[in-house]
Amino acid sequence: MKAEHAARFREIRDKVENQQRLTLDDGLFLYDPEVPLQEVGQLANLVRERMNGNVGYFNINTHLNPTNVCVYRCRFCAFRSDLRDPKGYLMSDEQILARGQEATENGCTEMHIVGGLHHKQPYEWYRGIIELLHTNYPQIHLKAWTAVEINWFEFQTKKTKQWVLQDMQQAGLGSMPGGGAEIFHPEVRDQLCEHKADTHQWLQIHQTAHEVGLRTNCTMLYGHVEKAYHRIDHLLRLRDLQDKTGGFQVFIPLAFHPENTKLSDLKKPSALMDLRTVAVSRLMLDNVQHIKAYWIMLGIETAQAALAYGADDIDGTVRHELIYHDAGATTPQSLSVDYIKHLISEAGRDPIERDTVYNHVVRDQQDFTRWSSGEPVGASV
Template sequence: MAEFDDILARAADGGRIEAEDALRLYTDAPFHALAEAANAARERVIGDDIVTYIIDRNINYTNVCTTACKFCAFYRAPKHDEGWTHDNAEVLRRCGEAVDLGATQVMLQGGHHPEFGVEYYEELFSAVKEQYPDLVIHSIGPSEIDHMSRVSGVEVDEAIKRIKAAGLDSIAGAGAEMLPERPRKAIAPLKEPGGRWLEIMEAAHVQGLESTATMMMGTGETNAERIEHLRMIRDVQDRTGGFRSFIPWTYQPENNHLKGRTQATALEYLRLLAVARLFFHNVTHLQSSWLTVGKAAGQLSMHLGVDDLGSIMLEENVISSAGARNQSKLGELIDLIRSGDRVPAQRNTVYERMSVHWTPEDDPSDDRVRSHFSTIVADLQQKA
């Protein structure tokens, strides 16, 4: 234990640790000491015991995609019989439902449709903003930006400028999966390299579009590659400060080409969260994914550096297609936070606290607000 004391103390106090130190902590540090240091780092950064959540809706405008990622169960190749695209009217209808249920943001996500260039996204985002000006569009990711720029034959900087002007408020961390070259080529050989993903994020940050950063664990990457993924993100954050939060999640094994050959355990996930809190001295927020690891692990994660439990997703199709079964109601998620010895609070996209639920009497109550209020996956299951 003594060999880890200095690294843990330095990181808990906000000092910078190197990737080699982070890897040693991840693989060998005693779990309790690791958790204790991560929690101390959270207390230093956040300043209190509040854990936040958000109400949002993931709206998929198409499942048509040319990238064919091996872990994805959602996409369909162009001209596939099961391919579909929603028109703007349907997207707006779903936005309206989300607003009625208290959502403050939407995540508009879709595949790399061969015909969707910058013009498509300009029209989509401006339509949402015209009808719902207060609804935050926290959407797409570097992969879509790279794709749309190539379809339209414009530079990435130009694409970012245009979609920002059309109404995009911030960029989701979608498409990161694993950024190091070997594991990325193994699971997504047609997708842009991890370095390119980061270049596009950096270009967006320069133009004033902040974002989140994500990571998918459990597709055969090594422990060192997991830490390398963190290092690659931190290097960009050193230059831009544009990542609001880090959100790791676990690969789901159903209905995709990988077929669950490797998966991350709950313990691997929890240790990664703790190391992320200690390694990311320059990223304020850390979110855990109860949707993929389950609510029990989600509750435990609040004691390993996490200050956000993500969202009540009124709709989610991509991870659900691959087998994620965890769902929650608003009251259940609030109780999960409070019974985990934290104070629940609803936040907005930029992590401002909209409502702190200091006591149970402060808790909002609306049984309509539940994850998977509406999903394409559920609709398809009912028809089957």
């Protein structure tokens, strides 16, 4: 590292060691290729261990994408379909219940539910999915609907964000995923998805969710047309909202997969970029407790390495994931619990199963499918 870079990095290290907040300029510096990735990773690991100890969290979860028919045509999406396209589908109640039964039989604690905005399906159909699953499988935590979907439900019902979120809560909604954030800066967002919920709407919906008692995740889609400035700007906007509400429980950096999208001429981000983004995210988001290395998008090996670069969570078994596999993800469709534990242990971390809102999961020793939520994970760090 050049002398001036080394001096600047020492300043940032001093800030981090003294738990002082990093600035936009600090974040841009950490993205400079001249700054060794290993140094950035070691600094992020310092924060990771200070906040979360030596554990690596995982959960047992399944995905449900009730339809891929969507009114929007986001350039980065390979999942969506037109109504009359042969690949378009709409799941029946019987199919949805079968997925809930399968989840229960496999000991899943969470169902992650997102999909297309089907212009022929009323709001009541979306609400009905939550109610149907919650009524029949009440123990499974339903993490559902991105802010983009909530925004669509506002449009459908002509009701407020708060009304929609509370109505979904009454139906059985447990928390919200962080999808739809993409990149907040309008220079980039307008290129990717100009018609769907904008940055202001996304942030407002998550703020309202936090205010009505819903915990939510937050994300960033990187490795397409954005620059380092846009990534840091995105992280700072998330950090600002977290200062207000404290409602984000985990941040997930999402690596862009270009195959089968309208940006298929781009190269997917390298493993080095993936690890740097995980590390910089850990350093910038000093008020978000957890950073997830989502193995579906990063690949298993990179996600495992990310446990030394700021991440403390590797996601879960992830049955039936479609959105990123449609975009060319070559990772398996699901992983076994034993293999996930092995990955975490091999990385030198202690595997801990958690539920969606980061409580310890206590399994029945005689029957793996029977479980309960214990104390919050932070109590043992």
